[in-house]
Amino acid sequence: MDVAHKLALLERMINRIFNQNLLRVESINSDGQPVFYSGQWRQIGKNDRLAIVGDRVIDMVLCTSWFDVRNAEGRLLTKGQWSELQGDLVTDDRLARRGFSLGLDDVVIKNPGHHGRISNGMMANAVEAIIGAVYVDSGYSLDATVENAE
Template sequence: MIHTETKAREVEESIGYIFSDRRIAVEAVQMAAPQIALIRNGAFLGLNNNKRLSVLGDAVLAKVLCSVWFDARNPRGQVLSQAQWTQMRNESLSNDALARRAYQVGLDQCVITADSKPVVSPKMAATTFEAVIGAVYQDGGDAAVQRVMQSLGFFDHELLTVTSQILLFPL
């Protein structure tokens, strides 16, 4: 039986974000079945899997990263190109990139799996990462997602780190 508080704490420690609604944090890592039972405040509740949250998280990751790209400037003060956006998106938000981040922060250890699939595949890790970001968005909005993405290194991309220097110089 899954205990909400314990599992939510594991997710929070992995990403450095404290959820107001800990149930959604647990839903973000639930891949065992379409719905499972969990205990929250001594009561049994149903918990959906993370598929809907992963769809939301995928869109939110792209939105927040795109917003940062949109505001970025190269060292000459010029906006970044659409080709640079595509490059940054592909390098930062691909399933492989998200799976690597999930493994790096230990989200794979938080995933609730079916007994028949105890190993978390890269696809499962990427989906869970997206779902956790979707949960952060539902819990705290864009600002919370931006803080989590910042702390997890999404804005350390070479195109953004080179461009951040321009902010020191007025146009």
């Protein structure tokens, strides 16, 4: 499947049309090799940088929810409970399961020599990178990013 088709599929999967075309390519690029896109070979960065942004966006959304939540006794949750919540909810396995359930394995750009299923780590990285790309593409809007994540 060519890159343009992968991008169209990605946008349908996440219900978002990107404004910055190369950003969306970077979000699904798990390899540092040049990518043939829009009639030419382009050196597109690997999705690691966007994955870092996406990871922080996930933490910010989760932390904001944690900050306002109270336990059964009406007390605010503790810092230790934050760490536990984060450790339980934001794992590569959970992110990978979500990515595979959406069919994102069909759109991730792999090294041409890679055959077969992508790893959970690659999928988790792609999910974080896509979230990061939506955040950057939306003008750094958490609200727009959360809306697309739902």
